[in-house]
Each structure stands twice: as C-alpha cells, then as structure tokens.
Amino acid sequence: MSMDSRNGGPGGVIEIHLTEGVVTRIKEVAKRKRISFDNAVDMCYSTGLSKALELSESWFDNAKKIGSYNAIVQLRASKAEKTLELMNLRSKSVSYKFDGFEEFNRMMGSLISYTGKRAEAKRLQTLLAERGIIFDIGPGEIPELDELNQRYLFRKVRNGQD
Amino acid sequence: MVETRLSRTSKMFGKGQGTVEVHVSAKDQADYSNLSKEGAPVNISPLVIIGNGTSVLLNEPIDNASIFLRTPNEEIEKLRREIAELDDDIQKACSAKMKHQALNDRYQEDASILEYYQEIMEMFVTQMKRIKKEKG
Numbered sequence: 001m002s003m004d005s006r007n008g009g010p011g012g013v014i015e016i017h018l019t020e021g022v023v024t025r026i027k028e029v030a031k032r033k034r035i036s037f038d039n040a041v042d043m044c045y046s047t048g049l050s051k052a053l054e055l056s057e058s059w060f061d062n063a064k065k066i067g068s069y070n071a072i073v074q075l076r077a078s079k080a081e082k083t084l085e086l087m088n089l090r091s092k093s094v095s096y097k098f099d100g101f102e103e104f105n106r107m108m109g110s111l112i113s114y115t116g117k118r119a120e121a122k123r124l125q126t127l128l129a130e131r132g133i134i135f136d137i138g139p140g141e142i143p144e145l146d147e148l149n150q151r152y153l154f155r156k157v158r159n160g161q162d
Numbered sequence: 163m164v165e166t167r168l169s170r171t172s173k174m175f176g177k178g179q180g181t182v183e184v185h186v187s188a189k190d191q192a193d194y195s196n197l198s199k200e201g202a203p204v205n206i207s208p209l210v211i212i213g214n215g216t217s218v219l220l221n222e223p224i225d226n227a228s229i230f231l232r233t234p235n236e237e238i239e240k241l242r243r244e245i246a247e248l249d250d251d252i253q254k255a256c257s258a259k260m261k262h263q264a265l266n267d268r269y270q271e272d273a274s275i276l277e278y279y280q281e282i283m284e285m286f287v288t289q290m291k292r293i294k295k296e297k298g
Contacts, residue, residue, distance in 0.1 A: 013184065014186055029216055110273060128293060
C-alpha cells in the first residue's frame with residue numbers, strides 16, 4: 001500500500017493500493033448508493049476516518065475509566081519533551097562538530113603560516129649571526145611545536161581512520 | 163450510469179486490485195494528522211480506514227480487535243519503553259556533544275596561543291630585516 005500526499009493545499013489527493021476484497025466492497029457501496037466507484041472510494045475514506053476518530057475517543061474514554069488516561073497524557077508529554085531535548089542536543093553536537101572542523105582547518109592554516117614565518121626568522125637569524133649580530137628568536141618559538149604539527153598537520157593514522 | 167462507471171473500474175481493476183486516488187478534504191486531512199499524532203493507538207492505515215468506511219456504509223459491524231493496536235496499559239508500557247530509549251539516546255548525544263565541544267575548545271585554545279607566537283615571530287622578522295638593512 002502506498003500513500004502519497006500530493007496536494008499541500010486545502011485537502012489533497014492520496015494514493016491507496018486496494019486489495020481485491022476492499023475493491024469488491026467499494027463496488028457494493030457504489031451500487032447501493034448509486035454513485036461512481038471513484039466517489040464511493042472518497043466516501044468510504046471519509047466515513048472510515050470519522051469512524052476511526054469515534055473509536056479513538058472511545059479508546060480514551062476506556063482509558064479514563066480504568067485510570068490510565070493521566071499516565072498516558074503525562075508519558076506522551078514527557079516523550080515529546082525528551083524528543084525535543086534529543087533534537088536540540090544533536091543539533092548542538094553537529095554545530096560543535098562543524099565549528100570544530102572550521103577551527104581545525106583555521107589552525108592548520110595558521111600553523112603552516114607560523115612555520116613559514118619561523119623559517120624566515122631562522123634564515124635571517126643565521127644571516128645576522130654571520131655578521132656577528134646575535135638575535136634571540138626564542139620568545140617567538142611556540143612550545144611543543146612538534147606536538148602541534150603532529151596534531152594538525154601530520155596526524156597519525158589509527159586503525160585506518162583519522 | 164453507475165454500471166458504466168463500474169465496468170470502467172472493473173477494467174481498471176481487472177485483477178481485482180489496484181491503486182486508486184482518494185480525494186481528501188482539508189478537514190479529513192487535519193483529522194488524519196491529529197489522529198496519527200495524538201490519537202489513540204488505532205490502526206489508521208488508509209486501507210483499513212477505507213475498509214472500515216465500507217463496513218459502516220454497508221451497515222456491517224466493525225471488528226474492533228483489528229482496529230485497536232494496543233490497550234491503554236500496553237500503550238503505557240510502550241511509552242515507558244520509548245522514553246527509556248530516548249534517555250539512552252540523550253545520554254549518547256550528550257557525550258557526543260561534550261566531545262565535540264571539548265575538541266572545539268582545544269582548537270580555539272591552540273589557535274589563540276599560536277596567534278600570540280605568530281605575532282612575536284612576525285615582529286622579530288621585521289626587526290631583523292630592519293637590522294639587516296641598517297647594517298648593509
């Protein structure tokens with residue numbers, strides 16, 4: 001059976017795959033009501049839906065009678081609340097993951113830029129040293145550069161991932 | 163008139179079954195939506211709805227047992243199970259969020275430290291270039 005709502009406006013059209021038994025019964029309805037098969041299909045659907053609503057109400061009446069109604073309402077509210085909480089958490093998680101990806105790439109770019117600047121500084125330092133000028137670039141040396149390079153530029157492959 | 167239409171339909175449903183288009187009013191559409199969201203656990207597959215519609219219109223009794231999917235107590239049990247599953251998923255999502263947040267914080271922290279050293283290194287390069295120029 002397939003159901004495909006094709007009209008989002010007022011009302012719409014759905015496609016339903018009918019079994020042989022139901023087709024026979026709809027034909028019987030069409031015959032008795034003296035209407036076309038297509039109109040009988042629409043009428044049967046509308047009537048069946050009204051009946052479903054009626055049965056739904058009777059189910060809740062029964063739930064009230066046996067004292068389960070309040071629990072059902074509370075549990076449904078709790079389920080809706082938790083579903084919303086889960087959606088928010090997943091949304092934030094994806095957002096952090098995306099931001100993290102951006103930050104990682106930014107950090108990679110900055111590290112490459114820093115490494116280039118550091119190489120230039122080393123070259124200039126050597127040039128000045130040849131002329132007897134000592135220039136200390138130590139304060140510009142980031143501690144644990146190797147570790148950063150490992151983390152952002154040369155990540156170790158673990159279990160075929162990373 | 164009716165016979166003509168029925169014979170046309172018979173051709174359409176040569177094997178006694180087929181797909182039909184049902185025109186649904188806005189009210190019925192809204193009712194169906196409410197029923198599927200907040201209603202009782204009633205079987206509301208379109209085929210069952212049409213089947214029930216034929217029973218009503220042919221003045222035949224409806225088999226309630228085939229319509230109600232769960233009793234109120236079974237519904238409570240089902241909801242409790244679903245909420246327990248949601249609690250598990252929330253816990254997992256919370257861990258994942260914290261993991262991504264921690265990584266993000268670490269990247270930001272590393273970036274701000276790197277930025278500090280980058281500025282110093284840039285300053286050194288500028289100074290050394292100036293010294294090199296001054297000293298010929």
